[in-house]
Amino acid sequence: MRLDIFSEMQHxxxxxxxxxxxxxxxxxxxxxxxxxxxMGYGVWWQVEHHNAVDFSYSSAPECMLTxxxxxxxxxxxxxxxxxxxxxxxxxxxxxxxxxFLDHLSGGRxxxxxxxxxxxxxxxxxxxxxxxxxxxxxxxxxxxxxWTREKFSWDSPxxxxxxxxxxxxxxxxxxxxxxxxxxxxxxxxxxxRNGVGALGVTLWASLDEVAEMIHLYxxxxxxxxxxxxxxxxxQVAFFTxxxxxxxxxxxxxxxxxxxxxxxTNGSFTFFExxxxxxxxxxxxxxxxxxxAGGGLTGQYQRRKDPNAPQSRAQRLLGxxxxxxxxxxxxxxxVLSEQESLIVGTQDQVRRGLxxxxxxxxDALMSFQxxxxxxxxxxxxxxxLTGELIPEFKTxxxx
Numbered sequence: 159m160r161l162d163i164f165s166e167m168q169h170x171x172x173x174x175x176x177x178x179x180x181x182x183x184x185x186x187x188x189x190x191x192x193x194x195x196x197m198g199y200g201v202w203w204q205v206e207h208h209n210a211v212d213f214s215y216s217s218a219p220e221c222m223l224t225x226x227x228x229x230x231x232x233x234x235x236x237x238x239x240x241x242x243x244x245x246x247x248x249x250x251x252x253x254x255x256x257x258f259l260d261h262l263s264g265g266r267x268x269x270x271x272x273x274x275x276x277x278x279x280x281x282x283x284x285x286x287x288x289x290x291x292x293x294x295x296x297x298x299x300x301x302x303x304w305t306r307e308k309f310s311w312d313s314p315x316x317x318x319x320x321x322x323x324x325x326x327x328x329x330x331x332x333x334x335x336x337x338x339x340x341x342x343x344x345x346x347x348x349x350r351n352g353v354g355a356l357g358v359t360l361w362a363s364l365d366e367v368a369e370m371i372h373l374y375x376x377x378x379x380x381x382x383x384x385x386x387x388x389x390x391x392q393v394a395f396f397t398x399x400x401x402x403x404x405x406x407x408x409x410x411x412x413x414x415x416x417x418x419x420x421t422n423g424s425f426t427f428f429e430x431x432x433x434x435x436x437x438x439x440x441x442x443x444x445x446x447x448x449a450g451g452g453l454t455g456q457y458q459r460r461k462d463p464n465a466p467q468s469r470a471q472r473l474l475g476x477x478x479x480x481x482x483x484x485x486x487x488x489x490x491v492l493s494e495q496e497s498l499i500v501g502t503q504d505q506v507r508r509g510l511x512x513x514x515x516x517x518x519d520a521l522m523s524f525q526x527x528x529x530x531x532x533x534x535x536x537x538x539x540x541l542t543g544e545l546i547p548e549f550k551t552x553x554x555x
Contacts, residue, residue, distance in 0.1 A: 159514040160200040160551045161542065163190075164238070164396045164522035166207070167215040167222070170419065170529045174212075183215060186532040188225060190525075193536060195230035197543025200554050201268055202226055203238035203356070203396075203522050208246075209281050213423040220255050227263035234554040235263055238356050238522075239270030239338040242293035244315060245282045246274065249296045250323060253303040257327045265329035268554060270356050271296055272338035275428050288315070290347075297335065297351050301386040304332040331387035334555040336394075345370045349377025352384030354555065356522070357395035361421070364496050367395055368516050390555045395513065396522035399499045400530065401506045401541040413500050414488040416528035418477050423528075469494065499523075507545055519552050 169183050176182075191202050204219040204226075216222065223235040237259075240252050252269075260267040273289040292315055299316070302309050303323040310319045327333055337348040339355045348355040355374045357367065371393055378391055398417050402408040473491045477483055493500065499509030513521050523542060526535045 159510070159518060159549050160520040160554070161510070161546050161549065162201040162203060162236075162394060162520045162522045163194050163199050163539070164203045164205070164524045165190075165216065165526060166205050166213070166524075168213060168420070168423075168526060168528055169215050170212050172529060180215070184222075186535075187222065187526070188229060189532075190535060190539060191226040191233065192229055193539050194543070195233035197540060198546045199233060199523075199539075199543060200520060200551065201234040201236045201394075201522075202230075203236040203268075203270075203394075205238055206241050206246075206272075207427075208241075208278050210427055213427045220259065223259055223267075224262055227259060227266060232266075234266040234268055235259065236268035236336070237270055238268075239272035239336065241274040241278065242271040242296040243274065243279070243282075243284050243289050244292055244296075245284050246278070249299045249316065250303065250318075250321070252296065253300045253323050254325075256300070256333060257304060257323075257325045260327040260329055260333050261325060263328075265327075265333075266554075267327075267329070267333045268336060269300070269333050270336035270338055270354075273344075277427060277429055291315070293337075294347070294351075297337075297353065297385040301332050301335065305387060334390045334392075335386050336390065339370070339374070342370065342373055345374040346377045346381075349374045349379075350381050350383060352378065352382045352386065352389040352391075354390040354392040354394065357393065357518075359395075361495075362395075362497060364512060364516060367497075367513075367518075371517060392519040392552070392555055393517075394520035394522050395518050396524050397497055397499060397513070398527055399506065399509075399521075399523035399525050399538065399542055400527075400534075401501070401503060401538045402534075403502065403541075405493075405501045405505070408501055409485065409489050411534045412528070412530055414485055416530045417498060417500075418483075418488055419528035420524075422477055503541055503545060506542055507548065510545065510549070514549065520554075 167183060167187055173179060194202055204223050205214060205216050206219045207214040208217050219237055223237060227235045240247050256269050271293055273293050279286050295313060299311055304327050307322055308320045336354040336356050338358055339345045339348055340359050345355055357370060374393060400408055400413040402411055469491050496512055499506050525538050
């Protein structure tokens with residue numbers, strides 16, 4: 159399993175101090191990427207979000223990735239992911255920018271595509287029902303723009319004839335393609351397209367991760383019609399990683415608060431807050447029932463309300479609803495989560511091994527989260543990076 163890094167460029171409002179706070183965030187991100195290069199991480203994945211305020215400053219990832227590419231030597235740079243509907247990024251512009259980034263990085267560019275979600279569709283006046291088809295067309299068009307002298311397309315969304323898109327990528331035949339996947343349908347679509355799967359399912363248990371990987375591999379094996387000139391069959395998953403000298407130090411650094419802050423921010427930004435609170439409340443009611451909701455209740459929900467994953471959902475539901483939960487209680491519950499990797503090097507090693515056992519090719523370690531300070535993030539990147547030689551590392555495709 160390869161170790162990658164996933165970056166949102168989060169900047170909580172409590173850090174908005176001084177006129178240069180945004181400039182400082184950008185410089186800190188560059189420093190973290192240079193350290194990741196030095197430590198031997200595989201790919202730096204930069205997200206794309208708009209109007210996300212402190213949840214994500216990564217509104218122009220192609221600019222950030224250019225700066226990272228030109229200040230590193232080995233680290234691959236991945237756009238995870240370009241928001242593919244045309245009102246965000248026209249496929250021609252995606253192909254042009256991607257080819258330039260591939261040249262500037264010396265062939266270290268990785269391209270992911272995503273549909274985006276409700277608040278960003280609203281911001282750019284995009285019809286939600288058209289987004290999956292537009293992303294599929296982008297997957298089909300971009301590799302052809304990269305490899306053909308003349309390219310034509312005719313559909314209700316896009317129409318052009320004999321265009322010659324320049325430059326062509328540095329890497330031949332073209333950079334690897336990936337799809338951001340958060341639902342069974344998206345994992346299947348990635349497998350059908352023969353592109354890599356970027357698993358961004360929030361708070362997924364390891365069993366759920368295994369199910370998604372199986373679905374992707376089956377689609378790849380039985381229904382693959384590659385959109386590109388080659389198949390990228392790698393799977394990458396992201397999760398929160400924070401490494402410190404001791405468990406106490408990790409807690410004092412604010413790891414539990416950061417995980418809770420990210421969860422609250424993500425459900426708020428993606429407008430899934432109410433549904434999450436409702437699910438958490440149902441689990442809370444089940445847990446308070448002496449019979450655990452009875453066999454029927456547990457069967458219907460397929461959840462044990464006192465299992466670690468459910469306990470975390472219940473606690474996070476309280477936080478998202480506005481309750482001030484003590485740090486110690488947050489830490490106790492989140493520490494049970496196999497899907498989070500927090501603690502000493504030995505604890506982080508064990509967490510990484512659990513993901514490796516699932517058969518994923520890369521773990522996108524999400525280390526700059528919430529209010530974690532830059533120096534603590536740098537230390538975590540270094541301590542986690544020291545474990546890289548212990549893993550058999552597949553190269554970035």
